[in-house]
Amino acid sequence: MNGLRLIEDFLNTVDERTFSRHGQAHVAGERLTSPQALADWLTSHELIATATAMRPADLTATTALRTALRQAIAGNISATTALADHPMRLVADPTSGLRITARSGLPWLDVIVETVATSAARGDWKRLKLCAAPDCRWAFYDTSRNGRGRWCDMEVCGNRHKTRTYRERHLRHVGGKPDNNDRGVVQVRDAVAGGLDPS
Numbered sequence: 671m672n673g674l675r676l677i678e679d680f681l682n683t684v685d686e687r688t689f690s691r692h693g694q695a696h697v698a699g700e701r702l703t704s705p706q707a708l709a710d711w712l713t714s715h716e717l718i719a720t721a722t723a724m725r726p727a728d729l730t731a732t733t734a735l736r737t738a739l740r741q742a743i744a745g746n747i748s749a750t751t752a753l754a755d756h757p758m759r760l761v762a763d764p765t766s767g768l769r770i771t772a773r774s775g776l777p778w779l780d781v782i783v784e785t786v787a788t789s790a791a792r793g794d795w796k797r798l799k800l801c802a803a804p805d806c807r808w809a810f811y812d813t814s815r816n817g818r819g820r821w822c823d824m825e826v827c828g829n830r831h832k833t834r835t836y837r838e839r840h841l842r843h844v845g846g847k848p849d850n851n852d853r854g855v856v857q858v859r860d861a862v863a864g865g866l867d868p869s
């Protein structure tokens with residue numbers, strides 16, 4: 671699994687999505703509900719050998735790192751701050767010259783920390799983002815050309831945003847002063863025809 675794809679998956683082990691789609695409310699949830707659930711997730715991502723036992727402290731340390739990294743991709747803290755509890759050093763590497771390594775005693779955390787630190791040093795870390803929709807917050811890799819993508823999925827959160835701003839704009843026309851041309855009227859009529867309640 672490609673490095674940042676792994677981090678994306680890790681950050682989405684907590685699902686904060688609560689919006690409705692096709693009339694169905696999404697049920698938010700936590701995947702890492704127990705040390706065993708953590709072991710299962712790590713095994714499926716080849717980060718630990720099968721049947722490695724996890725302790726409650728392992729789960730706490732893992733979710734703490736996840737929280738810090740989600741804060742970082744939301745832009746609330748820097749990657750450096752998010753990784754502050756994980757000392758790293760540079761070691762000589764025969765192929766790349768130098769490699770960033772972490773030694774926390776928890777090998778899977780080290781892989782995550784090293785991946786994030788390397789990506790931050792390389793510059794593609796800023797492409798990992800949290801969806802801007804407050805009722806989504808899904809972690810995604812922004813593949814847009816200019817790197818200014820805001821939504822996990824244009825078809826879902828992008829369109830929800832468009833519909834919302836459209837509705838707000840036209841409700842303002844109804845509630846406040848319409849434009850002094852008839853464009854506002856046409857737009858309100860379209861909004862009503864589109865099933866939006868203008869009242």
Ligand SMILES: [Zn+2]
Nearest residue numbers: 801806822827
């Ligand atoms: Zn989203």
